Amino acid sequence: MTDKPMSWAKAWRSTWIDAASVELDMCAMLLRQLLCKRLHVTPALAAEMIRAGGVYVGSVRICVPTVRVSEGERVTVYRAAAEIPPLEPGALRLLHRDEACVIVDKPHGTPAAATRAANRGTLAHALVQRLTQEGVLRPYVGLVHALPAAGAGLALYTIRGQATESFYQDFAALPMQRSYRVRLRGRFPGPSIECNAPLGQSPTGSWRLAPSRGAGEPREPRPPVLAHTRFVKLAELEEETLASVELTAPTWDAIRPHAVALGLPLVGDGPQETGILCLLAHTLAFTHPHTGATVQAQASLPAWAAAPGEGEPVPVDLSEA
Numbered sequence: 001m002t003d004k005p006m007s008w009a010k011a012w013r014s015t016w017i018d019a020a021s022v023e024l025d026m027c028a029m030l031l032r033q034l035l036c037k038r039l040h041v042t043p044a045l046a047a048e049m050i051r052a053g054g055v056y057v058g059s060v061r062i063c064v065p066t067v068r069v070s071e072g073e074r075v076t077v078y079r080a081a082a083e084i085p086p087l088e089p090g091a092l093r094l095l096h097r098d099e100a101c102v103i104v105d106k107p108h109g110t111p112a113a114a115t116r117a118a119n120r121g122t123l124a125h126a127l128v129q130r131l132t133q134e135g136v137l138r139p140y141v142g143l144v145h146a147l148p149a150a151g152a153g154l155a156l157y158t159i160r161g162q163a164t165e166s167f168y169q170d171f172a173a174l175p176m177q178r179s180y181r182v183r184l185r186g187r188f189p190g191p192s193i194e195c196n197a198p199l200g201q202s203p204t205g206s207w208r209l210a211p212s213r214g215a216g217e218p219r220e221p222r223p224p225v226l227a228h229t230r231f232v233k234l235a236e237l238e239e240e241t242l243a244s245v246e247l248t249a250p251t252w253d254a255i256r257p258h259a260v261a262l263g264l265p266l267v268g269d270g271p272q273e274t275g276i277l278c279l280l281a282h283t284l285a286f287t288h289p290h291t292g293a294t295v296q297a298q299a300s301l302p303a304w305a306a307a308p309g310e311g312e313p314v315p316v317d318l319s320e321a
Contacts, residue, residue, distance in 0.1 A: 031055065032065035034075065045082055053119030054081025061119070081118035089130035092123065095154070095297040100290050101144075101171060102127065103297045104155045108276040111149040123155055131159060138162035144171050145178070145281070147252065150268060153180070153281030153299040167290075176286040180245040180252060181305045183278035184231070184264040187241050192232045195258035198224035207253035209261060229258040234307045240267060242307060244282070252279065267304070280305045 029037075035046035035055070047065040049055055055062055056076040057069060069075065087110065096103040104123055106112055111122040119125050124141050131139035136159075144156040158168045200210035210224035231243040241264070247254050259265055267278040282305075285296045301310070 029069055030065065031057070031062060031067045031069055031075070034069055035077065038075075039077065039079075048082035049077060049079065051120070052081035052084060053114060053125075054078035054117060061114075063119070078117040081120065084118050084121040086120050086129075087122065087126040089126045089133060092126055092130060093300075095299075096295055098288070098291070100158060100160070100167065100288070101295075102141075102157050102159055103284065103295075104157065105299050106147060106152055106155045106281075108150060108152045108302065112147045112155045113143045115149075124157065127157060127159070131161075136161045140166070142166075142168040142171075144168075145252070147281055148277055148279065150275075150277035151252075151279035151281070152276075152302055153279075154284045154297055155281070156284060170289040174286055174289055176284060178247075178281065178285075179283045180247070180255060181234075181280040181282045181301075182231070182243055182245055182255060182259070183237075183267040183304050184241045184243060184259060185267055186239065186264045187236055188231070188233070188262070188264060190233075192230055193262060193264075194228065194230045195261050196226075196228050197258060197261050199227045199254055199257060200224050207257065209257045227254045227258070229254055231259070231262075231264070242305070252281065255279065276302075276304075278304050 031050060032043055032046045035041060035049060036043055039046070041049075050065045051063055053061055053063055054077060057067070057073050093105040094102055095105055104127065106123055113124045114122055124143060127141050128139050131141070138161060140160050140162070142158040144158065147153065147155055156171070158166075158171050160166065198210040199207045201207055207225075226248075228248045230246040231241075232246065233241055233243055235242040245255055247258075256266060256269060259269075268276050269279075280299060280302065282301075283296075283298050285294065287293070288295050
């Protein structure tokens with residue numbers, strides 16, 4: 001690994017993972033000591049890797065440097081985790097807050113929840129730190145709707161302390177009105193265009209177009225899900241189209257395969273893309289499952305998402321935000 005700071009996207013793609021089994025002479029070592037010996041790093045750097053969430057013992061992420069390891073345990077290290085700076089809790093832009101949930105306006109480039117590589121530098125981690133500063137004992141947060149790190153917009157979390165039983169499913173199963181904005185590569189005739197292609201879910205949970213199955217071919221592990229996505233034109237911008245999106249699928253993931261199926265991929269979407277993804281979780285409305293109150297929120301508009309004459313857009317560059 002180089003000493004050059006690594007971005008979130010680069011850290012997530014990184015294949016520089018060290019994995020080893022704990023040997024007898026290392027038994028009962030502190031995890032921090034084990035990393036120092038096997039990776040030849042300083043105790044401070046080893047502790048940073050651990051606190052940033054880049055170290056696993058077996059399949060469990062360990063964030064405490066003083067945990068002891070046992071013979072035969074497998075330790076996996078994402079070195080880049082130590083290079084990811086923490087997100088300042090006070091910088092979170094909260095659009096709604098009550099005792100059970102919070103809605104955060106997520107900027108481009110910031111993960112909403114922990115990734116495999118680390119948990120530091122995410123909205124969820126910063127939110128936990130903020131609740132801790134407010135005196136909540138061992139706070140827990142749960143992201144209700146997934147949102148890609150490269151995208152932006154509304155991120156809804158359930159929040160609770162250790163003395164409260166989880167009510168995450170109360171929100172996860174709740175009918176909600178959600179709208180998105182996207183910028184598409186290409187144009188389409190008329191005011192709107194729709195796609196009803198069924199979706200399949202991979203073993204990792206991501207959504208894709210359900211493959212057609214011929215006679216005698218094996219079935220998909222999970223049955224296809226009927227989904228409807230409607231792209232409503234807001235503006236045509238040279239060879240691109242700004243559109244609002246109405247969808248019936250469980251998550252935003254339906255937008256990507258349906259846009260590709262229509263020949264209108266999202267700007268910023270692709271294996272070679274390294275910038276922002278032109279996807280915005282724009283509005284959210286639901287009836288609070290505990291109080292019965294109506295909760296509504298609207299995200300700020302990045303420059304790419306604003307139609308001509310529509311408000312004052314915020315800068316896309318996070319350094320300017």
